Structures are given as structure tokens and as C-alpha cells.
Amino acid sequence: MNFELTKKQKMVKKAAERFALEVCEPIAAEIDKEHRFPRKTFESLSQYGFVSIGFPKEYGGTGEDKIAQLIVVEEIAKVCVATSSILSIHQSAANCINSFGSKEQKDKYLRKLICEGIIAAFALTEPDAGSDASNIQTTAVEDGDSYIINGTKCFITGAGQAEVYIVLAMTEPEKKTRGITAFIITSEMPGFSVGKIEEKMGICASQTGELIFDNVRVPKENIVGKYNAGFKIALTGIDYARILVIGAQSLGLAEGAFDLAIKYSKQRIQFGAPISKQQGLQWYLAEMATRIDATKWMTYHAAQMIQNGEKFTKEAAMVKYYSSETARFVTERALQIHGGYGFMKDYPLERMYRDAKITEIYEGTNEIQKLVIARAILK
Amino acid sequence: MKIIVCIKQVPNTNEVRIDNDTGTLIREGIPSIINPDDLNALEEALRIKDSRNNTCVTVISMGPSQADTALREALAMGADEAIHLTDKAFAGSDTWSTGTILAAAIKKIGDYDIIFCGRQAIDGDTAQVGPEIAEFLDIPQITYVNELKILDKSIKAKRTFEDGYFVIESDMPVLLTVIKELNLPRFMDMRLIYQAYSPEANFKVWSAEDIDVDLTQIGLKNSPTKVFKTFVPVKKFYGEQIKGTPKQVAVRCVEKIIKLNLL
Numbered sequence: 001m002n003f004e005l006t007k008k009q010k011m012v013k014k015a016a017e018r019f020a021l022e023v024c025e026p027i028a029a030e031i032d033k034e035h036r037f038p039r040k041t042f043e044s045l046s047q048y049g050f051v052s053i054g055f056p057k058e059y060g061g062t063g064e065d066k067i068a069q070l071i072v073v074e075e076i077a078k079v080c081v082a083t084s085s086i087l088s089i090h091q092s093a094a095n096c097i098n099s100f101g102s103k104e105q106k107d108k109y110l111r112k113l114i115c116e117g118i119i120a121a122f123a124l125t126e127p128d129a130g131s132d133a134s135n136i137q138t139t140a141v142e143d144g145d146s147y148i149i150n151g152t153k154c155f156i157t158g159a160g161q162a163e164v165y166i167v168l169a170m171t172e173p174e175k176k177t178r179g180i181t182a183f184i185i186t187s188e189m190p191g192f193s194v195g196k197i198e199e200k201m202g203i204c205a206s207q208t209g210e211l212i213f214d215n216v217r218v219p220k221e222n223i224v225g226k227y228n229a230g231f232k233i234a235l236t237g238i239d240y241a242r243i244l245v246i247g248a249q250s251l252g253l254a255e256g257a258f259d260l261a262i263k264y265s266k267q268r269i270q271f272g273a274p275i276s277k278q279q280g281l282q283w284y285l286a287e288m289a290t291r292i293d294a295t296k297w298m299t300y301h302a303a304q305m306i307q308n309g310e311k312f313t314k315e316a317a318m319v320k321y322y323s324s325e326t327a328r329f330v331t332e333r334a335l336q337i338h339g340g341y342g343f344m345k346d347y348p349l350e351r352m353y354r355d356a357k358i359t360e361i362y363e364g365t366n367e368i369q370k371l372v373i374a375r376a377i378l379k
Numbered sequence: 380m381k382i383i384v385c386i387k388q389v390p391n392t393n394e395v396r397i398d399n400d401t402g403t404l405i406r407e408g409i410p411s412i413i414n415p416d417d418l419n420a421l422e423e424a425l426r427i428k429d430s431r432n433n434t435c436v437t438v439i440s441m442g443p444s445q446a447d448t449a450l451r452e453a454l455a456m457g458a459d460e461a462i463h464l465t466d467k468a469f470a471g472s473d474t475w476s477t478g479t480i481l482a483a484a485i486k487k488i489g490d491y492d493i494i495f496c497g498r499q500a501i502d503g504d505t506a507q508v509g510p511e512i513a514e515f516l517d518i519p520q521i522t523y524v525n526e527l528k529i530l531d532k533s534i535k536a537k538r539t540f541e542d543g544y545f546v547i548e549s550d551m552p553v554l555l556t557v558i559k560e561l562n563l564p565r566f567m568d569m570r571l572i573y574q575a576y577s578p579e580a581n582f583k584v585w586s587a588e589d590i591d592v593d594l595t596q597i598g599l600k601n602s603p604t605k606v607f608k609t610f611v612p613v614k615k616f617y618g619e620q621i622k623g624t625p626k627q628v629a630v631r632c633v634e635k636i637i638k639l640n641l642l
Contacts, residue, residue, distance in 0.1 A: 007448070008576050011455060015567040049569030062573040
């Protein structure tokens, strides 16, 4: 067993760290305040290959390296969770085409998505289909060589910013989960529109909103994977995202908050000594550090399982559940250590604390994760 | 066009420790980076490459085995070729020896138009190696460059000081040492990182045998510089202001000059 990063991964970390500090951090507070999607940052992420990391070389990627992909998201999340979320959720949508798309679909979309700054989004959730993802109401009805899509999706990350959407629709409603198909829908298709853009508590710079499909005609060649196999594709994509989106960003967020807490506790003098000399506060730091370490290695291990091609549903649920709790716990403690300053918008902690909450909710609530874990261990 | 960039791997700290026995740097345990000014040198070379066809950028570095990382980083930024000069015979070289070795390697590469160096390294702060290479190669040099224009067969550079600048035109080949105001170094490209570590990477390792270098001029024992102590110099002002009417000032001034034996 070897926990060392490879030389390439170390270099990726160094590059991502510099990018995070020089490009993401300086605007993190501003894009949060203005709820502004950092389009230029995304373009730079594409330009320098941060988006294409872990994707096949033939489409402009670096080749398989899920650990490196995780490292980039982690480094960016240390300073700006919203940007890390935009990047990683886009990557997981692109990965869906990479894993399940046809040769033609990959040729048509993959290079654009990983190298040319085109954003992809994954559209599963509906007003009445959240944790119960099988309850989707969006329909796809066959019509000659096309399908006609009707319905509404909500809480879609990248809504309005993305040009390529992977949309789950009922092709045979009576078959329930076995009657769902995944389609590639592009923003210029007639009948497609973006509805309400949400105002969120955290990750404000990541645009989240509603998608409306009003008789959108989609050619049959836009079916991702097999007909009626959409639910499986969705579940696989979500498993992947639980590690490389939630695990990576929760870990980065917790590390970022922890670093700030350490720095502040050494600088802040009260009663004639740095507050880090107080045992009560030392216990906080010890608890934070321990949880971060546990999160780190379970997340890296799970990413390695993806890389190895192993089955990772249970581990993905564990990473999602534990890493997000760590992010919430650590940001809360870090804010507490900062005292009144932590509560002020001039300091990054209040933003980090707000950003942490979503990690316990999206890509499946933590309650659903425990259900998945329990099912796996009682099987 | 062929451009050569000389880079140095340095410890990522200004608190460099010195081995008192040899007067050389202790590198162990300190994270290493490409010397900041050298990144500006590389960036300028890459910008020329971006703006012209048929331009090849070769990066060279002399250093122990770990300097490999600095060269691969340069490849990941977009350099075409990297040459690592490493040999026990090079160890402990001072600026004279280093300049000798780099000049020999550059002669071997040959056919170059521009050699870029950073102004100086953050560990030794000598700013000597660049100029020495130019002397050994017998080519013109322009130091402290913060603006550069490539003309047909020559270059035009702005050589900058604290209190002014020169605009100098020179034929190629020419050696330039650059300062950080010249540009902002780019990020590494992830795809190039993977390429830099692949077997297809254009990465060469040269030892003393591979270059035509005079072995009596290199290494610790042949280095003329002996370091006894390093410290940050304190700039003291010894000037004296003479006051009075212009005539009185002139008289006192001449008296002082005579007294100090300056004439």
C-alpha cells in the first residue's frame, strides 16, 4: 500500500494550488456577493487543461487519472467552493458522455466540453423527483426518428450557463426506473428554455435553476447509452460525483477552513497569549484535523477505486456522507474560532460555512447515503 | 528561431542555510521551485514562440537529480526540449564554474538566436551566471530587461535600473537577463505535465562527458569563489551636505577634495 502521490500528481497539485490562489481566491468573495458565474475562470480552467484532467487523450485530455482530478477540485475548493462545484459538476456530466456515449457523441461533444469551454449539465431532479429520482414526470415520446420531450427540471447546476444537457426522461412510464432514458439536449434546440434561476444560501456563484422542455424534438442518435437504460446511467454518474464532486470539494473546503483557523488561532492574542494556547481551542483543532485526515484518505481511496474500475457504490455513499459532515463540522468550528470576525462578511469563514451546507444535500441527501450504505452492508 | 532558457532550481525560501564547511547551499528538506526570475525568462521565450512560426525553446539547468522536476515544469509550461546537466564533477560549482558548464552545453546545442536567463537567483543573489555565459560564448548581453521587441535580425530591449533605463538594440545571437516586470509567467498545462513525464518527452540528461568542458575549471575545488560568510549588505550614506553661498560652497568643496586626495 502506497499513499504517495506520483510525480505527475504532485505537479498537478502545485499547478492547481497556484491557479486557485492567483485566479480563484481573489474573486471568491465578489462572485459570491454578486451571485456571478465566473465565466472567465471557467475558460482559464479549460485553457490550462484543468477541465480535461482524467479524460482520454484522444479528446484532448490528460488520460485517466482520477486522483489528479480530485486534487484539482480539492485545491480550488480550499479557496472557492462555488468554482470547484462548477468545475466538478461539469466534469461529471462530461464523464457521463465519456462513459456511456457513442463514438459519434464523444466525437461531437467531448472535445468541446473538456477543452473548449462549453459547459455541460446533468438534469435529473424535478419538483417531485428529488431523493425519489424514479418519480420523474418529464416524458419522451417517439416520433419518427426523434423523441419529443416535455417537462420541467429544477435545481439544475449550470442551468443557463450550460450548452449541453444530459436529460433524464420517461420513455415508458409503466416500467418505472426501467423506462427512463438519457438524452443529450442542447440549448439551441427549439422548445428548450431556462426558467427560474434560484437564489441560494451558498455556492452563490454557481448558477442553479429550472429547465423547461416544451415539445423539444431530439434526434434518436442523442440517446446516451441504451434506450430505457437512463436510470442506471444516472445512478452511476451520481456515484462518481459523490466522490469526485462532493468528496473532493468537502475535503478542500474543510482543509481551507482549517488552515485559516490554525493561522488565526496563532495570531489572535487574548489574555496575553495566542488563543491557540487554550486547551479548549486545541481540542477543536485536534478534532478538526482528525476528521479531515479520515475524510482525505477515504476520498482518495474511493477515487482510486474508480480508477481501478472497481464497484464503488457503497464507498461513494460513505465518502459523500462523511466528507460533507466533515465540511460542515470544520467550517463551523473554524468560524467559532474566529469569533466575531468569523461572523463578518469581510472574512471568508461565513461564506465557507454557508457553502458547506449544500454538500450534505446535493448528489443525494446524507439520509439517502445512509440508506445506500445500509443496503450494501445488509445484502 | 532557436531560444535557450537557463533555469535554476532554488529552495522556496529566502532563509537559505549555508553549509559552513563548503560555503554552499543546504538543499535538503526545503521544497524547491524554479527561480522566480527564470520563470519570467521562460515566459518571454514562450511568448516569442507563440507569436512566431518555427521557434524552438530549449530549457537547460545544471543541478542535482531533483532539478529534474524544475525542467519538467518548464516542459509543462510549453518548452519544447529540456536538458539536465548533472554530474558529480559539477557539484559545488561557483558562478564561474557554472557559467563555464552552461556555456559549454550551449555551444553543444549550437545555432541559437537568443539565450534567456533570469536576473539572479533568490538563493545566491549574484546575478553573475548570465553575464558569464555571454562572456564565455563571446556574444553580446543585455541585463535587467523589462521590455523586449524582436526585430528582423536583431532585438530591442529596455534595460532598466532603479532610476532610469537604456533602450539597446543588439544583433542576435544575444544573451538577455530579465527582471520580473517583463511579464507574468503562465500556468502549467495539465496535458503537458503528463507529456513531460511520458517517454515521448524531449528530455535529455548530459554529464561532463557529453559536453566539451575543461574539467580544471569546474566543480567545488576549481571554483575561484570561496564563501566565508553571507549577509545582507546594509546601505550606508556617507555623504555630507555643504551649505552656504555658491562661492563658499565651491571653496569648501575644493578644500575637501584636496584634503581627501581625490585630485
